Amino acid sequence: MQSVAESLKALAELAGRPPVSVVAQAFADAGHELALVGGPVRDAFLGRPVHDLDLTTDATPDEILAIIAPLADAHWDIGRAYGTIGARIGGETVEITTYRSDVYDQVTRKPSVEFGTSLEADLLRRDFTVNALALKLPEQVLVDPSGGMDDLLAQTLRTPSTPEVSFGDDPLRMLRAVRFTAQLGFQADTETLAALTDMAPRIENISAERVNEELSKLLRSPKPRRGVELLTSSGLAAYVLPEVPALRLETDEHHHHKDVYQHSLTVLDQAIDLENERFPGEEPDLTLRLAAVLHDIGKPATRKLEPGGVVSFYHHDVVGSKLAKKRLRALRYDNDTIADVARLIELHLRFFGYTDGAWTDSAVRRYVRDAGPLLERLHILVRADVTTRNRRKADQLAFAYDDLEARIAELAEQEELDSTRPDLDGEQIMSILNLKPSREVGEAYRFLLELRLEEGPLGEAEATRRLLAWWSARA
Known part of the structure; x- marks a missing residue:
């Protein structure tokens, strides 16, 4: 993390960005308060890129519109009921929200939206102290009513109120805690961790669409493993992604096998490394990452203890593909994502027959045809699936897949393999x-x-x- 001096400089630069400074002056001229709030303040302090320009004000939505309209290239009020007005100014998007003092009934989990008049009160209703920071504009005064700056320095996740009250108000905040441990690399404090475990069942009150959004953000983070581990250890995964904790298979004194849960997390790590290596600078591949986490979820259902201490998982690829479809549908993923993840899981074992004997050209063509547009993702998933500590075996598999990719490239060049068609239409x-x-x-x-x-x-x-x-x- 950058030094305090560097953080303060970054905050000053953020406040001086033309969209922010222009809007700040306009609100000051109109006699209203305005502050950068939450994520942009936090990220500037941490030295992270700031993408979202979120501001808060004592002005009502009508007053916000009156101030912002003359400055904006475009503006919209789709979030007006919640006090939010969006605008496009100088090529950047800003969202300005009236101070809120929502009231939750702890039953429906839906807040009664009430506008407030105090910046401090608005901050105290937020999810975590590191997000309950504001920079008053244009004077650039930091407002921190809950000790968020100390928590940023300590890299700690803590709720402004008690975690029981905060998570009771909106149980989705539990998944946000999981996501922030991955995105920010922070550690939830003792009380927050205890509340995650105690209150995990309440996540069932949250819609599948909201859960989907948080899980997707978690998996798109640079290092999601830490978040997936907290999701599992807290008990939240048992309600939103139960196939993952089910990978922690029991062993007995006669039959031993590798830890499928830890193996799956390692596959996720390695898939992300390969993704970054092969496609540097591109957006995180959610489909690939879902497939990496879920690729072995068919193992618990197919586990069989064989004579001689051997454990088998015959057809876990096919079973896992079906389980993934069912789970992703329940989480309201789109049809293309569901189909692609399921297909990758179904195909992820196909390559391992390549090491048993030389494939014919026709077998290579079938591999490419069956993978279709998922071929590059399949390359990454199959390579990432090698987690053995036996260096000789790992090298043997890597060399074999190098050979397969070379043959695919050679055949593609010779035969335009990517558009395989019969000779007659x-x-x-x-x-x-x-x-x-x-x-x-x-x-x-x-x-x-x-x-x-x-x-x-x-x-x-x-x-x-x-x-x-x-x-x-x-x-």
């Missing part, structure tokens, strides 16, 4: 066999596709000869 098949659109055309197409995969490009003349021979034998 549907129109040509119908013309050659004198058919109208029908099931038989589809069967003929699949026959030619199999030939293409097995033998590579045949050319139109040879494909026609083979097609006629197949049709004659079929008749």
